[in-house]
Amino acid sequence: MIKKYTCQNGVRIVLEKIPTVRSVAIGLWIKTGSINETPDNNGISHFLEHMFFKGTTTRGAREIAESFDSIGGQVNAFTSKEYTCYYAKVLDNHASMALDVLSDMFFNSTFVEEELQKEKNVVYEEIKMYEDTPDDIVHDLLSRAVYENHPLGYPILGTEETLSTFTSETLKQYVHDMYTPDKLVVSIAGNVDESFIKEVEKLFGSYQRSDKARETTGRPSFHQNKLSRKKETEQAHLCLGFEGLHIGHKDVYSLIVMNNVLGGSMSSRLFQEVREQRGLAYSVYSYHSAYQDGGMVTIYSGTGANQLDVLYETIQNTLFQFKKEGITAKELKNSKEQLKGSLMLSLESTNSRMSRNGKNELMLGKHRSLDEIVEQIDQVTEESVFTLTNNIFTDNFSTALISPIEGWKGLK
Incomplete structure (x- = not known):
């Protein structure tokens, strides 16, 4: 309590x-x-x-x-x-x-x-x-x-x-x-x-400090840009960024399930296709960053610069199939159980509970019980994930690349 x-x-x-x-x-x-x-x-x-x-x-x-x-x-x-x-x-x-x-x-x-x-x-x-x-x-x-x-x-x-x-x-x-x-x-x-x-x-409970009005930075806008840096590295490091959801958004659990299936685990679509099937990368994953007034879904992978084209095409093809087919009933069930398991295990740590409560109070001003969270996870459907997938993975995305060579065609 x-x-x-x-x-x-x-x-x-x-x-x-x-x-x-x-x-x-x-x-x-x-x-x-x-x-x-x-x-x-x-x-x-x-x-x-x-x-x-x-x-x-x-x-x-x-x-x-x-x-x-x-x-x-x-x-x-x-x-x-x-x-x-x-x-x-x-x-x-x-x-x-x-x-x-x-x-x-x-x-x-x-x-x-x-x-x-x-x-x-x-x-x-x-x-x-x-x-x-x-x-x-x-x-x-x-x-x-x-x-x-x-x-x-x-x-x-x-x-x-x-x-x-x-x-x-x-x-x-x-x-x-x-x-x-x-x-x-x-x-x-x-x-x-x-x-x-x-x-x-x-x-x-009694300290006082300046409460003078401070200028706010305004809501962040999502921009479509391509940035790169040439750096003497062994691999080319590629990130794709898509507009996500803000903290507390009603669809956040559908997004968590979606991300889990796409690139959040070893059984995910990206891991299986990029690493297991094609051997293109050691590291490939996706994650969601939620902020007060916005959010971003990021896909990352690193590979040899000579394989960058194939890696990029593989990621895009995986996204295309993901948007077209949606997730399977098995993927939905496994992802939900994985989320519930992670949630339950985190409750065994006082640090995790302190962090969860502190962040929820600071950013949302409210706290959900374990039963409420499990109920929201259970309410995620194949349809809700399908809709969200097609809303997020559009042509409006940004690209970032750090590579030992310049002039990759994907940045043009």
Whole structure:
């Protein structure tokens, strides 16, 4: 049973008590990510996530790390396009300590110059490491092709140029402007009772920050573009992007089933046709990214540059047959059972429950029970998947390619 509580200042707390475990997961979810950035401060959300671990007025960076290591706990964070999350997982008897350290990081990080410079070097190396993984950066290239100058097309890591401009003052101002109470959800899952809500409220329930009106970026438009980069790689990395559905869309479970059948598993159409039947690629898959005001279905595969034409034709032929035939009764049944199985297994993890509840509260403001989700999965039909397939896989798509050679005909 999920308990929801809204503090006087607007901070939302969601708690799911799980008495059968001995752990507690706590997450601070802030509705701020690269979508809230500008070309001048791109990457600041991610850099801020790093700096929250670099020391507070009472704890140094080492002390923050040791406070969790010494009790066998875990602490980490991540940044996405639309939100940032700081989270910890500890034994239930250390829950209060974990909450105290997370709140200290949230409110009292110092962003001192010495740590700032060291962490800039760390993120420079992270950007370089990312550049060495073309099968990752091709997805950023696709986002830029699809969303052009909208912030959804920005890379989460930012660039070396923007990173070099960040100062202690710019970080503090960004926190002041963006880490406001109305944007914060504290999600807890594990072996703690409702009294823990009072502990959270004591730490987070009274702070105030700027509520001045902030300019919005506007709804993202889906664009049809073809972008490529020449890079000395062993393979050509290809991404196709189609317009998908926003978070909370009524057809989202039909889309999840559709994606599962198309490229979400080893038995999927793309995996079987591209890898098993033709041996064209080691890696081939599809996935859906859902945002507040839009979504994208991505197909990725990597192959030798000399096989790029055959790979592209195989993907297009697979999509053509998929649109023409729809899915079979067996595929529908297997996909539904696979989804239910993944859902049930994820419920065994306090981290997964904390994440699910935090994201649902932050992005949707509501929570579905397990029975409600299973019911929605069961309502997916061959017809609903067929309709969605033909609505999504049109000629209006974008292409991104990273390849060791230039001039591939598919980009003309």
